[in-house]
Amino acid sequence: MEGVSQEVALGRSFEKVNAILKKHAYNPSNLVGILQEVQEEYRYLPEEILTYIATALGVSPAYVYGVATFYAQFSLKPKGKNIIRVCDGTACHVKGSSAVLKYVREYLGLREGEETTPDLLFTVETVACIGACALAPAMMVNDDVYGLLDEEKVKEILERYEEGREGADGV
Amino acid sequence: MSNGVEKKVVVIDGQEVALNGEKNILEVAKKANIDIPTFCYHSDLSVYGACRMCLVEVEGRGLMPSCSTPPEPGMIIRTNTARVLEARRTILELYLANHERDCTVCERNLNCRLQEMSARMGIKEVRFGERKEKVPKDTSTFSLVRDPNRCILCGDCVRACREIEGIGIYDFTLRGSKAQVEPAFGKKLSEVECVYCGQCAIRCPTAALVVKSEVDKAWEAVLDKEKFVVAQIAPAVRVAIGEAFGLPPGEITTGKIVAALKKIGFDRVYDTSFSADLTVLEEAEEFFKRLQKGERLPQFTSCCPSWVVYAERNYPFYLEHLSSARSPQQMFGSVIKNFVTRLENVPKEKIVSVSIMPCVAKKFEARRPEYVHGEIPDVDIVLSAQETIRMIKSANIDFKELDPVPFDIPLSAGSGAGVLFGVTGGVTEAVLRYAYERLTGKELKEVEFKGVRGLESVREAEVDFDGRTVKVAIVHGLARAQQLIREVREGKRYYDFIEVMSCPGGCIGGGGMPLGYPDYLAVLRKRAEGLYNADRLSPVRKAQDNPAIKFLYEQWLKHPGSETAEEHLHTRYRSRRRISDEVIRIQEAKSAQKVDVAVCVGTSCYLKGSYNLLQGLLKLIKEHKLEDKVSVGATFCLERCSQGPNIRVNDEVISGVNEENLERVFNEEILSKVKE
Ligand code: SF4
Numbered sequence A: 001m002e003g004v005s006q007e008v009a010l011g012r013s014f015e016k017v018n019a020i021l022k023k024h025a026y027n028p029s030n031l032v033g034i035l036q037e038v039q040e041e042y043r044y045l046p047e048e049i050l051t052y053i054a055t056a057l058g059v060s061p062a063y064v065y066g067v068a069t070f071y072a073q074f075s076l077k078p079k080g081k082n083i084i085r086v087c088d089g090t091a092c093h094v095k096g097s098s099a100v101l102k103y104v105r106e107y108l109g110l111r112e113g114e115e116t117t118p119d120l121l122f123t124v125e126t127v128a129c130i131g132a133c134a135l136a137p138a139m140m141v142n143d144d145v146y147g148l149l150d151e152e153k154v155k156e157i158l159e160r161y162e163e164g165r166e167g168a169d170g171v
Numbered sequence B: 001m002s003n004g005v006e007k008k009v010v011v012i013d014g015q016e017v018a019l020n021g022e023k024n025i026l027e028v029a030k031k032a033n034i035d036i037p038t039f040c041y042h043s044d045l046s047v048y049g050a051c052r053m054c055l056v057e058v059e060g061r062g063l064m065p066s067c068s069t070p071p072e073p074g075m076i077i078r079t080n081t082a083r084v085l086e087a088r089r090t091i092l093e094l095y096l097a098n099h100e101r102d103c104t105v106c107e108r109n110l111n112c113r114l115q116e117m118s119a120r121m122g123i124k125e126v127r128f129g130e131r132k133e134k135v136p137k138d139t140s141t142f143s144l145v146r147d148p149n150r151c152i153l154c155g156d157c158v159r160a161c162r163e164i165e166g167i168g169i170y171d172f173t174l175r176g177s178k179a180q181v182e183p184a185f186g187k188k189l190s191e192v193e194c195v196y197c198g199q200c201a202i203r204c205p206t207a208a209l210v211v212k213s214e215v216d217k218a219w220e221a222v223l224d225k226e227k228f229v230v231a232q233i234a235p236a237v238r239v240a241i242g243e244a245f246g247l248p249p250g251e252i253t254t255g256k257i258v259a260a261l262k263k264i265g266f267d268r269v270y271d272t273s274f275s276a277d278l279t280v281l282e283e284a285e286e287f288f289k290r291l292q293k294g295e296r297l298p299q300f301t302s303c304c305p306s307w308v309v310y311a312e313r314n315y316p317f318y319l320e321h322l323s324s325a326r327s328p329q330q331m332f333g334s335v336i337k338n339f340v341t342r343l344e345n346v347p348k349e350k351i352v353s354v355s356i357m358p359c360v361a362k363k364f365e366a367r368r369p370e371y372v373h374g375e376i377p378d379v380d381i382v383l384s385a386q387e388t389i390r391m392i393k394s395a396n397i398d399f400k401e402l403d404p405v406p407f408d409i410p411l412s413a414g415s416g417a418g419v420l421f422g423v424t425g426g427v428t429e430a431v432l433r434y435a436y437e438r439l440t441g442k443e444l445k446e447v448e449f450k451g452v453r454g455l456e457s458v459r460e461a462e463v464d465f466d467g468r469t470v471k472v473a474i475v476h477g478l479a480r481a482q483q484l485i486r487e488v489r490e491g492k493r494y495y496d497f498i499e500v501m502s503c504p505g506g507c508i509g510g511g512g513m514p515l516g517y518p519d520y521l522a523v524l525r526k527r528a529e530g531l532y533n534a535d536r537l538s539p540v541r542k543a544q545d546n547p548a549i550k551f552l553y554e555q556w557l558k559h560p561g562s563e564t565a566e567e568h569l570h571t572r573y574r575s576r577r578r579i580s581d582e583v584i585r586i587q588e589a590k591s592a593q594k595v596d597v598a599v600c601v602g603t604s605c606y607l608k609g610s611y612n613l614l615q616g617l618l619k620l621i622k623e624h625k626l627e628d629k630v631s632v633g634a635t636f637c638l639e640r641c642s643q644g645p646n647i648r649v650n651d652e653v654i655s656g657v658n659e660e661n662l663e664r665v666f667n668e669e670i671l672s673k674v675k676e
């Protein structure tokens, strides 16, 4: 998406929503599939778009909202460009994953209940076991795994992403 | 067992019961006078089977929910074994663990299913933890209060709104321990498409959804010596208020209600059936004229405020077809503030007009801006039957023993026709009684139009007006109304007159009536019968024969449809926004002098192809390389639905845009502004 202004992306996405609806023949029983594809487009499910989908499918907005909140895979809040997943599996938990989460949140300056930075650069989530138990405590940023984390290391990693030098040298 | 199979019986708590097409064990139990506890079962809604209160033990099968298990010949059922009782208790405790337990100060104290069941099961302690987080109440509408802290997730409101009204305001959201029942995006009821009918509230087993009370305001008024407090009583409440005092549903308690209100301190008590007669004359006169000219047919009734607001949001093309006659409540409101003032010689500011209604949408109707003049509304306070009952109780009145008192004169009782307004089909019947005589010039001998009576959700009848066949349809519940109207629009059905009521059974099933557990339909039938009896017992059965009505026309209104009548008894409708102001941003221009364009994708415009307009517009903007000067968005409803598709350019709404004229509209309305 580099170089493309967010606004133009919005326009393209909205056209895409209509294409998705059409592809699913405006069939309300395909709602989950429709929402999946729309989320891929917007990276989350904006409220107005959900209302629009309800209008187009002829169902109530409450129904669409109900489905969108039922599945953990859907997000109704905007997601950051980089998704940080702090592992909270048993191994990481024992080795101090809550401290890692704290470092991450502090570094990003997230307030209570906030998961995404206001500049939409980062979203923080916790996940169960990412399969890097040997490196506990561990986290993933997008598709890259980082292990044996401490405050210093967390800071270093996030700095890199901030500057756009991401992904260079995993672990 | 094989014996039972042959005989087509089941044994329930040791009692043999013959099967006769019952759909579930619950119905069979009722036949045997066994009252199985339920939360989520309602005889007029689909079966959901989620609350598990109704568990019974079926031999060889274990615990089963009786509301969703069909009876089979030979079944041996027990409703009160140790296992059943233990299971039921545990379930109740789980509900209670998540529920506020300050019953003494609750709106539904002594009128709550959850409380009743806990008492019945003898719950003495709750073994599970307590709910910690408190969520704010939603008090955003005039009609209802929603308190999520008391919700037990039975889903009754979800189904009521979806199945009866076809709207679907609520749904289950999130899941597991976070699960909730709420409107879309957790919004308030005033921000969604709720029509304030209260059908959800009347089925909610707890105080999670209740009528918004105006009882305190009413007490304040009657206790204020300076005020002259005038009440009007709607037809339907007279056959229901008695239920709260141990009288059977359907028993006519008009005189007792008047007596109770007088004891409470109301200065005058009038009958809304009287103003229903006025509605009949005004509405039937309008119908008569339309029939003669053959225009604006079908004529839709307009006395149900939920239906009116629903039509304003969804049927812009039919607003001209709605009768312009105000509802009986608002007609009486107008009579009170414009005529009773003269009659009693009290200034407007001193009069407090209170209406006693079966309905909670009437609370909303009374506040519509067209019915409030300056600061003074035609109707100041609307009390539902439920609130009226509470007032009577707190005034220490032994309702059952009251001697009946008549309505105040000279605007005394209404005709039988007016009384019928309380039941589905009643408005139609009342209008026919007038229109027949008006159109044929002959006296109507057989006043009862049996064909329009009954509780089927859609009924139709053809009436012979001396050679001219008049086709009428009656529908109650907006879900069925939507279907019927779709068919009328598609030309599959034709009618001259359509009566729409939002509540099942009409006003007798209003959202402000006493709760009718467990068999609501049976209660409705009795209330309907009560109103038909009241009509039969009326000395005057046609609105036009009501001497009090004649008096009012002589003294004030002159004749139906007169200028005075137009001013005080009629109204106008307008398209209303369905969804609160949301804009989907599609293209954001950077220029400081940008032009803001929004294309309406509200339902009405969407169906007329506004999406294609949006695409066309984006293309035109691209061709002219104006992406930086024109912002484009999609918006929901610009409140001009009948002239749609609509677009908004800066602050101006342009109607009737279509693919043919789009380019011209673009050149004239958008391009010109860019250049400026
Ligand atoms: S009041 Fe009527 S329209 Fe509003 S949520 Fe309840 S059932 Fe639905």
Ligand code: SF4
Residues within 6 Å of the ligand: B150, B151, B152, B153, B154, B155, B156, B157, B158, B181, B200, B203, B204, B205, B206, B208, B209
């Ligand atoms: S609000 Fe009432 S009716 Fe609706 S789910 Fe909660 S308890 Fe049931």
Ligand code: FES
Residues within 6 Å of the ligand: B037, B038, B039, B040, B041, B048, B049, B050, B051, B052, B053, B054, B055, B065, B066, B067, B068
């Ligand atoms: S499960 Fe039967 S009444 Fe709720």
Ligand code: FES
Residues within 6 Å of the ligand: B600, B601, B602, B603, B604, B605, B606, B636, B637, B638, B639, B640, B641, B644, B645, B646
């Ligand atoms: S849907 Fe109402 S103006 Fe477009």
